[in-house]
Amino acid sequence: MIAIVDYEAGNLASVQRSCKALKAEVTVTQDPAVVARAGKIIFPGVGAAGQAMANLRRLGLDQALHQAWAAGKPILGICLGAQIIMQHSAENDTPCLGLLSGEVRRLTPPLLPTGQARLKIPHMGWNQVRFLSDHPVFAGVPEGAEFYFVHSYFPLPADSGQVLGVTDYGQEFPSIVGNKNLLAMQFHPEKSGSFGLTLLANFMGWDGLYVK
8 A cells, every 4th residue: 555645735636636546555644653664655735845844743643653664664755745855954944854864945047048037936847857877767768868857956965876766947956866665756747747757667666776
């Protein structure tokens, strides 16, 4: 069973629909005990880091995620769930889960060539991901594939080897990070068509083992 973590940060229905389209057994839950029993965990989310962390602590889901990480269960972070796995977020100056060492920074694209304006924030729409590893969850997804983004911040691991994919939006930023049994995507695979579904299907078949 796959647990989709509900910490009142939205974006649950589309993740659940995509998983069910792939014939996966999933449950949306706020119960730490259900997360503890799950074989795999999807940690999605949209919204602000400060409120998200407050909700996780209030519900006891912060400890459940730490325990799942320590137990080696496959975990997939999506969007906000790819950010608050870090130690600290610049959004709301928020201490985060610390599953990976590093921080969350705000996108600051440079001026456009005219010098008149910057690219719009939030970064919203389709963009390419350049894979930096041969992670098993990436199998069958071609180089240059595009995925759907909606975000103003991005994760930046302290260990550059934990950056598994990058995207260019006026600046190059990590769009996939991970280590061991944790993989996290700044984009929304559940809203990214066939390539996004391929990533989700691969995650469902992943045993959580990954060696760089």
